[in-house]
Amino acid sequence: MAEIIMKAKPVVDELVEHIEARIDALHKKGFSPKLGILRVGAREDDLSYERMALRRAEAMGIEAEVFEMPEDVTQEQMFEKIAQINADDSIHGCLMFRPLPPHLEEQPLCDALLRGKDIDANSRESLADIYGDIPCFCPSTAEACIRLLNFYKIPIAGKKVVVVGRSLVIGKPVAMMLLRRNATVTMCHSRTEDLPATMRAADIVICATGRAKAYGPECFAPGQTVIDVGINFADGKMCGDVDFDAVEPIVHAITPVPGGTGSVTTNTTLEHVVVAAEIAAGIRPSMN
Numbered sequence: 502m503a504e505i506i507m508k509a510k511p512v513v514d515e516l517v518e519h520i521e522a523r524i525d526a527l528h529k530k531g532f533s534p535k536l537g538i539l540r541v542g543a544r545e546d547d548l549s550y551e552r553m554a555l556r557r558a559e560a561m562g563i564e565a566e567v568f569e570m571p572e573d574v575t576q577e578q579m580f581e582k583i584a585q586i587n588a589d590d591s592i593h594g595c596l597m598f599r600p601l602p603p604h605l606e607e608q609p610l611c612d613a614l615l616r617g618k619d620i621d622a623n624s625r626e627s628l629a630d631i632y633g634d635i636p637c638f639c640p641s642t643a644e645a646c647i648r649l650l651n652f653y654k655i656p657i658a659g660k661k662v663v664v665v666g667r668s669l670v671i672g673k674p675v676a677m678m679l680l681r682r683n684a685t686v687t688m689c690h691s692r693t694e695d696l697p698a699t700m701r702a703a704d705i706v707i708c709a710t711g712r713a714k715a716y717g718p719e720c721f722a723p724g725q726t727v728i729d730v731g732i733n734f735a736d737g738k739m740c741g742d743v744d745f746d747a748v749e750p751i752v753h754a755i756t757p758v759p760g761g762t763g764s765v766t767t768n769t770t771l772e773h774v775v776v777a778a779e780i781a782a783g784i785r786p787s788m789n
């Protein structure tokens with residue numbers, strides 16, 4: 502049995518406890534943190550994430566406004582909407598659901614959002630800052646991985662970390678964030694040779710590939726910490742990239758799916774809205 506099941510709930514509870522006091526301080530200064538959500542079309546996974554984010558935002562006392570664009574929205578109309586969000590001082594942070602429909606060019610739209618409102622680090626500017634160790638909002642999922650490690654007191658400095666998956670959303674930024682914390686990071690992907698042996702040699706393994714239950718006991722060793730970022734569906738149930746039932750008895754600590762990284766991610770995004778509002782209110786210095 503793993504010594505630690507790295508559940509999201511206590512991590513989120515601690516985050517929320519601190520956020521409520523910070524929101525009170527903002528209200529006293531006449532600021533009300535507000536999230537903008539920019540959604541194109543009505544994909545079920547976007548809607549389900551949106552419902553959860555709105556529910557959590559309301560519970561925390563964060564306002565939210567959804568900007569719904571039709572499926573056939575043009576690139577120009579998207580730029581106009583982003584310019585409107587940028588100019589709206591009442592919106593402190595904005596989340597744009599991706600992937601966008603294929604007729605839209607995604608990166609220029611991500612780059613159009615003001616750096617201070619880019620709470621999920623979608624723009625090239627934010628990503629460059631992460632690589633340059635310059636303070637900025639980090640992608641919420643990558644930050645959620647670090648938050649879970651910190652909360653459960655898993656040492657990072659000097660440890661061997663294997664990150665499986667190299668997307669700009671998770672794999673690459675989390676690798677950089679771990680490197681900044683003095684981990685020795687190995688990045689793996691679909692062309693990595695003998696992936697199980699590489700994974701077994703790590704102290705910490707982060708799986709972010711979107712392959713349901715693909716990583717079983719052959720990939721893990723006693724004493725390891727496993728952060729499962731994958732959100733997949735198999736047999737009608739949500740599951741991670743790791744075969745939890747088979748791996749949990751082997752390792753030291755592991756995140757469950759659901760109830761692990763996903764929930765910490767949503768709450769981290771909302772915390773970023775509070776940080777953006779604090780900067781706007783002059784409670785904390787600008788990140789520039």
Ligand code: NDP
Pocket residue numbers: 642665666667668669670671672689690691692693696709710711712730731732733762763764766767
């Ligand atoms: P991408 O599809 O963008 O990237 C997947 C990565 O996995 C790629 O780098 C790919 O390698 C790698 N990969 C694919 N097959 C293999 C393989 N056989 N062996 C090793 N590596 C492989 O996915 P995302 O990064 O966007 O998402 C990954 C997962 O995280 C998904 O399940 C997604 O749903 C989930 N997710 C979870 C969130 C959370 O809050 N917990 C938030 C966002 C996403 P290559 O580059 O070589 O193709």
